[in-house]
Amino acid sequence: MKEILVVYYTQSGQLFDILENILSNINSEGVNVSYHKVEPEEPYPFPWKNKRFYDAFPESFLQIPTKIHPPKEDILSKKYDLVLLGYQVWFLTPSPPINSFLKSDFAKQLLKDTPVITVIACRNMWIQAQEKTKKLLNANEAKLVGHIALVDRHINHISVITISHWMFTGRKDRKWGIFPKPGVSSQDITEATKFGAPIKSALLANDYSQLQKNLLEIDALNINPFLVLVDKRANVLFSKWANLIIKKGKPGNPKRLKWIGLFKYYLLFAIWLIAPIVFIVFLLTYLPTTKKRNREKKYYSSVSSK
């Protein structure tokens, strides 16, 4: 009997639907699937209030763990052949529940020497978050063997508008009836079933050497070089903001909230004014940076760590 553990967190259920679809082609006789949903002791709200959303930034970005409920004893008592780790990105970083799980002693126990497949469902900016996740997996001595990243395929600025609508209303529908639906498309969610076959073959053969190559052949992720650039730059700037704001007090502290307000306006300014300038620079340097772009594409599509 092969044992799979699915560790995940989700607010809307989108990520759970994707994981379920992937597993629908794996779950059969001879394979047993257990689930662990990471639950913070103090749940994050959904839908979000505007202030609370931005106030989650410093701790999320600085990867400060929050208290989480321990996995049940029957989850901890088994040794797993494969772990599927489903996470979303918050502020270019694995979301706090998943970050907290990966920094816990339970993660050490569950992931040590165990093959792990990461499954991301986010707006579109996951590259640096995955780099942070790789570090946490390495610290737990886990073996990253596969990576799937499903995103909102609409252009960056449209997805910013539609995800805000989703996060602040809780409704994954068309803003004003005119914008596209936010998040990962229903088609991509449904078609996630296709990832089951290569994962199952690797699991049964206990050979994951070709898994990422096979997953890439069926569109498991797409590297957008412009977003790679924005993600990298934004991480540098986010680091300055987060380290400044964290000194202003705990979440909800009025003094801190003033800074959070400034950060929110900075973020809007960065998305609507700086990002288009970065795009022009990206186009102007497109030819001379071809080699670097190809190198990055290969690395970020892979399961290797720097």
Ligand SMILES: Cc1cc2nc3c(=O)[nH]c(=O)nc-3n(C[C@H](O)[C@H](O)[C@H](O)COP(=O)(O)O)c2cc1C
């Ligand atoms: C506080 C917060 C910050 C987010 N930051 C990002 C981000 O930096 N990059 C990104 O691609 N998506 C971001 N998202 C979108 C999430 O990755 C995810 O798609 C969305 O929250 C739905 O996930 P869930 O319902 O499965 O929890 C953010 C969402 C939240 C709530």
